[in-house]
Amino acid sequence: MQLFTIRQPRIEAKEYRLEDFGAVGDGLRNNSSAFYRAIEAAHKTGGRVTVPNGIFLTGPIEMKSGVDLHLSDNATIIFIHHEREYPLYDSGDCGKNKRIHKPMISMHGIHDAAITGRGTIDGNGLLWHRVEKRHVATRHWKNLKMFDYGVYSEDKWYPSEHIQRKYEKNVDTRPCMIAVTESTRILISDVRIMNSPKEELYLYDTSDVTVHGVNILSPYYNFFDDGLVIDASKRIHIHHCNFYTGGNSVVLKAQKLFREIDPVCRDVYIHDCHFDYGENAFVIGREIDGTVSGLFMENCTFVNSTHGIAIYGNSEHKGTVKNLEFYHLEFVNIRHNAFLLKMDDDGIGEDLPSVSDIVFRRCHNVSIMLPIHIEGFKNCPSAVRRLHFEKCTMGKWTAEGKNGVDTKLNLEFNVVQYCVDITNNEEVIGETI
Secondary structure: OOOOOOOOOOOOOOEEEHHHHOOOOEEEEEOHHHHHHHHHHHHHHOEEEEEOOEEEEEOOEEOOOOEEEEEOOOEEEEEOOOHHHOOEEEEEEOOEEEEEEOOOEEEEOOEEEEEEEOOEEEOOHHHOOOEEHHHOOHHHHHHHHOOOOOEEOOOEEEOOHHHHHHHHOOOOOOOOOEEEEOOEEEEEEOOEEEOOOOOOEEEEOOEEEEEEOOEEEOOOOOOOOOOEEEEOOEEEEEEOOEEEOOOOOEEEEEOOOOOOOOOEEEEEEEEOOEEEOOOEEEEEEEEEOOEEEEEEEEEEEEEOOOEEEEEEEOOOOOOEEEEEEEEEEEEEOOOOEEEEEEEOOOOOOOOOOEEEEEEEEOOEEOOOOOOEEEEOEOOEHHHEEEEEEEEEEOOOOOEEEEOOOOOOOOOOOOOEEEEEEOOOOEEEEEEEO
């Protein structure tokens, strides 16, 4: 791993108490103006805005430079569900312009800011998205039908007719919970982030971000929303966090969107985290317009997800994924693959994405399904090359490859050092540990 330094935010010690600006934590009163006034006051001098114990209902919160939004242990910020509270703005979705609602907490173009404390940030997400009967327990489905609001059919429940019409027209304008864009020296520490309408935490074109001791929780039935998205950002440190999500837990991307930036996602260090449930616990997504490189992950546990580590690609996005290192990972009850690498099409053309130089060391899989699945481009298997597995225990059926990828690993092994060069379809078996 190439070492890099994360610059921490510098915030003054001065304290501003939210209740001094008129906030009432009864869960009923709208505290939007109190948050605005407290953050503005702290921004002028630098300092901490302390949210006391209680339930504080609010609209969107816009963070400022030099401010630490600190939640007391029993403090809860819960967001109003009225679309008029969250103005539409131009965002990006897979490289295309798209209008979505303003994030619930936004950090845009700022520096030296933080969200800290052991309180809870609740996005009231159930009031934004549908629930499908096939994704929930029978008891949960019956409880949804007992609400005094909502629209349900035989197999789907919607919080309102308005939301139902949006889904039927394939219009998705839901806000994410916390969006950090074009910012630097950001800390998010210890808080519980839950029930977001969309992504819980989204980083784009951002640097020097630390996420420490955070619990990210989303409903298990919400398969299409991610926990933490790191997009075109650098020098990111994620550690001692817990993820329980219905969709993907952590996602890396390098999208250009409609901004004129060089989309590079690099220098990401993730360690001592627990990933539970979800579709892919850790995934490098298809939206790679630039480069994803310099990732190091160690001492993490993956439990109950469909896939543990997943990398996807297609010929529509021409990016590069390289120099990734995974050390001392534990995979337990993974439903399909501990490691999945999959190119989605045949790969036609000269300029294709590539995946190379990925190392797994001392990783352990106790799941019963096939640990490793690698599927390259049918017309260009050499786009996937130099994958190394060293001192790993991966199970009885080790690996399979498709579309020209011949891993030559159809063997039973236990604690064997080995590496694979897929470009040359060669297998090198080392000494037994």
